[in-house]
Amino acid sequence: MKKLGILFLLMLYILSPMQLVQAEEDYGELFISVGDAMMKTKAGDWEAVKALAAQLHQDWEQVDQTDSKEAKHVEQAIAKMNRALGKQQQEPMLAALSDVSHALVAFEKEQNPVDEEAQRQEVKAAFTPILTNLKAAIEEENAEEAYAQYQKFQTMWTRKEGIVREQSIAYYGKIETQTGFLRMALMQEDKDFTQIRTIYDTLADAVQEFVSGKELKVENKNYSLQTLIDLLEKADGAVEDQQPKAAVPFLQEFLTVWPSVEGDVRTRNGSLYTELESNIPVIAGKLSSGTDVKEQQKKIKQYKQSIELLQEKTSYTIWDAALIMLREGLEALLIVTALIAFLRKANASDQQKWIWLGAFAGIIMSIAAAAFINMTFSAAAAGANREVIEGVTGIVAVVMMIGVGVWLHQKSNMKAWNQYIQKQMGMALSTGSIVSMAFVSFLSIFREGAETIIFYMGMAPSISTGKLLAGIAIAVVILAAFALLFLRYSTKIAIGPFFKAATILIYFLAFKILGVSIHALQITNQVSTTQIQPLPLMGWLGFYPTWETVIPQVILVIIILVTAIRIEKKGK
Incomplete structure (x- = not known):
C-alpha cells in the first residue's frame, strides 16, 4: 500500500503541469477568422467576410466567458464589426476587425496570464x-x-x-x-x-x-x-x-x-x-x-511573380459560373426537347407529360443532391484544408469534364445523335412502360444536374457567393429563352454545330479548372512550385507559370487533340 501511495503521489506530481497546460484555453481559431476576414476585406470579397464574421461570432459563443471583464469588450468589438459589415466599406471594417483583434488579445491575456x-x-x-x-x-x-x-x-x-x-x-x-x-x-x-x-x-x-x-x-x-x-x-x-x-x-x-x-x-x-x-x-x-x-x-x-502566385487564387468570374450552368442546361434541354420531338413524330404526343414529369423529378433530385453535397462540403472545407479540398475536387471535375467533352464530340455527328436518341426512346416505347419513358427523361436531367454540382464544387471556393449566384441567374434566363425556342422549333435544331461548340467550351473550362486546382494545392505546399520565368501569369485562363501546372495542362491538351482526331476518323 505504501508503494501504491508513493506511486499515486508521483503520478499527481508528473501530471499536474499537464493539467495546467490543458487548462489554458486556445483561441487560435478566433484569431485565424479575424486574419482571414481582414484579407477578404482588403480583396473586397464581402460574401466571404460575412461568412467569416458569422463563424467568428459562432466560435466566440462557444468560449467560456465566466467571470471575465475583457469578454464584454470582445462582445462590443464584435457588435461594432457586425455594424461595419452592413455598410460594406473597407476602412471602417478593417478598423472594426482590428478592434476585435485587440479585444481578443486582452481577453486571452486575462484567461492565460503571463508575466x-x-x-x-x-x-x-x-x-x-x-x-x-x-x-x-x-x-x-x-x-x-x-x-x-x-x-x-x-x-x-x-x-x-x-x-x-x-x-x-x-x-x-x-x-x-x-x-x-x-x-x-x-x-x-x-x-x-x-x-x-x-x-x-x-x-x-x-x-x-x-x-x-x-x-x-x-x-x-x-x-x-x-x-x-x-x-x-x-x-x-x-x-x-x-x-x-x-x-x-x-x-x-x-x-x-x-x-x-x-x-x-x-x-x-x-x-x-x-x-x-x-x-x-x-x-x-x-x-x-x-x-x-x-x-x-x-x-x-x-519574387514579384511568387507573390502574384499567392494572390492569384480567386480567378473565376461570373461568366465562368454562367457557362457551366448554360452548357449543362442546354444539353439537358436539347435531350428533353428531342425526346418530345420523337414522340410527336411517333404520334404519341399524349405521352409528353411523362417526359416532363421525369424532368421535374430530375430537377428535384439534383436540388436534393446539391443540398446534401453543399452541407458535406461546407463542413469539410472549414479551416486550413479548404485549399486542399478545392484542388482535389477541381481535379475530379476536370476528369468528368473530359468524359463529357468526349461524349459531346461523339454525338456531334447527326447520324450518331439520331442513333443515340432512337436507342433510348426505342427501349422506352418497346416496353410500353410509362415509368421507363419518364425514367429516360429523369436520367437526362439528373445526370446534367449531378455533373453541374460536381463542377461547381471545384469552382465554389475560388469565387464569391454573389458572383456564383449571379452567374447561375444569367444562365437560367438564357436557358429559359432557349427552352421556348427549342420547344417551338425542336424538329429544326442543328445538333452538330451545337455539340461541337459545347465541346470546345467544356475543354476550355477543364483547362482552366485544372490550372487553378493544382495552384490551390501549391499554395498549401501539397504540390511543389517550380517557376518558369519567361512565361506570363494569366489567371483568367487558369495559366500559372510553374512546371507543376503547365505539364498537366499540356498533357490535357494532348489528350484532347488525340481524342478529337480519333473521333473524326471514326466519323468519316
Missing part, C-alpha cells in the same frame, strides 16, 4: 550587450565588426521576436523594419556610417521603449500583397531604366510595409516568407553599390 514585465526584461538582457557592441563598432566605423554584431542581433531577434509580436505588433514592425534597413546599409559597398548611426539609433530606441513598457500605436493602413507587388514592379522598372540606385527607396518601402502583410505570406508559403525577409535587404544593398545588377533584377522579378 509580461519578466518577458520584457528577458528581451533587455538578450539585446543590451549586442546593441552595446554594435554601437561601439559603428562609432569606430569598423564595418566587419558591425556586420558581425548585426548577425548576432538577427540571430537573437529570431529567438525573441515572438515576445515582441505578442505584446506589441507596432514595436515588432518597427524593430523588424529597422533591422532590414541596417542590413541594407551594411551590405552597401560604400558604407555611409552617418546613415548607419541614424538607423542604429532608431533601432536601439525601439528596443528600449518596448522594454520600458511604453505604448506605441500601430497605423491602420490598407497594405496588402498587391502593395508588395507594386513596389517590386517599381523597383524592377528603375533597374530596367538603368537606374539601380533609384530602385533602393522602393525596396526600403517594401521593408516598411512588410511587417503589416508578412502574415499573409507566411501562412501560404513559408519558404517564400523566409527568402523575402532575408534577401530584400541584400538586393537593395547590392543595387545601391551597383553589384550584380542583372542578377538582382532577376530576383526582383522572381
